[in-house]
Amino acid sequence: MLDTSKLSFAASIEVLKALGEPTRLRLVRLLASHDLTVSDLTSILGQSQPRISRHLRLLVECGVLTRYQEGAWAYFRSADALDVATLTRAVVGRIAGDDPMLARDLDRLEAIRRERAARAADYFARNAERWDRLRLLHVADADVEAALLEALGEETLGDVLDVGTGTGRLLELLAPRAARIVGVDASREMLQVARAKLDAAGIANAQVRQGDAYSLPLAHGSFDLVTLHQVLHYLDDPGAAVREAARMLRPAGRLAIVDFAPHGLEFLREEQAHVRLGFSQETLAGYLGEAELDVVAWRLLVPGVECPERLTVVVTVAQDRRRTIAADASSAAQPERV
Numbered sequence: 001m002l003d004t005s006k007l008s009f010a011a012s013i014e015v016l017k018a019l020g021e022p023t024r025l026r027l028v029r030l031l032a033s034h035d036l037t038v039s040d041l042t043s044i045l046g047q048s049q050p051r052i053s054r055h056l057r058l059l060v061e062c063g064v065l066t067r068y069q070e071g072a073w074a075y076f077r078s079a080d081a082l083d084v085a086t087l088t089r090a091v092v093g094r095i096a097g098d099d100p101m102l103a104r105d106l107d108r109l110e111a112i113r114r115e116r117a118a119r120a121a122d123y124f125a126r127n128a129e130r131w132d133r134l135r136l137l138h139v140a141d142a143d144v145e146a147a148l149l150e151a152l153g154e155e156t157l158g159d160v161l162d163v164g165t166g167t168g169r170l171l172e173l174l175a176p177r178a179a180r181i182v183g184v185d186a187s188r189e190m191l192q193v194a195r196a197k198l199d200a201a202g203i204a205n206a207q208v209r210q211g212d213a214y215s216l217p218l219a220h221g222s223f224d225l226v227t228l229h230q231v232l233h234y235l236d237d238p239g240a241a242v243r244e245a246a247r248m249l250r251p252a253g254r255l256a257i258v259d260f261a262p263h264g265l266e267f268l269r270e271e272q273a274h275v276r277l278g279f280s281q282e283t284l285a286g287y288l289g290e291a292e293l294d295v296v297a298w299r300l301l302v303p304g305v306e307c308p309e310r311l312t313v314v315v316t317v318a319q320d321r322r323r324t325i326a327a328d329a330s331s332a333a334q335p336e337r338v
Helices: 009-019 022-030 038-045 049-061 082-092 100-135 141-152 169-177 188-201 238-247 267-272 281-290 322-333
Strands: 065-070 073-078 158-163 178-185 206-210 223-229 249-260 293-301 313-320
Touching (some): 009 022, 022 038, 022 049, 022 082, 022 100, 038 049, 038 073, 038 100, 049 065, 100 188, 141 169, 141 223, 141 249, 141 293, 141 313, 158 169, 158 238, 169 178, 169 188, 169 206, 169 223, 188 206, 223 238, 238 249, 281 293
Parallel strands (some): 158 178, 178 206, 223 249
Antiparallel strands (some): 065 073, 249 313, 293 313
16 A cells, blocks of 8 residues: 655655755744744744745745735644655754754744733733633533543544634644644634644644634545534524534544523623524534534533523534445445355
């Protein structure tokens, strides 16, 4: 069988030639586990923006880096393709860290990380009261997370997509069990917070993108698990978002939804921008059925205090129906025993 983690000879030469220039090697080293803009990299390396942009363009063209747009900003990071990434990591991993120039690069990178953290702290401070009030209405976040992990089971998660990632909490929670994990959110401020948290936690297999839940900026059929955590109640058309999330799944992939059961807290529309006041089991099952997914796990987290002003959290996991087709094909391929 062809080893897809290996590059052709010609492609290997192109990658090694790209890495063989000092500025480009410094760029790749910095972008090995961080998403950075041209402005960030210009500040770190102390070189002109046109020069940095030229090197970045070449690295993108040969597949070493990937570029994505977030509003007016373009971000760069190491490419996900296993063949190129394996060779790149092998080269970068052999570089000693005691070179004064490389040490200075890391010092300047750390300054950018501190600036990100400061912006994130400011955003939290400005929104903490609003978020804290919502949290008081339902069971503790730790209980919700534990229920989600239980519903997902103990197996590894593969490639994970978190739609509406917000501050990136699910990225932190699921990254240890994922091969890679991508968070998408429409808010640049939220993504700044998520990046700062990922930086602080040293999570290298996670990344974030700006995007719309109705039209995700990623290739269909490229994830094993997609999550929609407290997202659907903000949307005008939750069913469309569920169908778009389902299109991201590989055969037998799973979609996990965490949201509220039906409730009557009208103030959440005005104060928290909720469009929908929760979802019944039948409604969620309908959305999932239209997306050709079958419910495989269901959890209700009811607050311990009996009070009409409290919210019940619903955790639902559904699986792509193509798992049945794959299983049937696998059974048919097995030799008959006599």
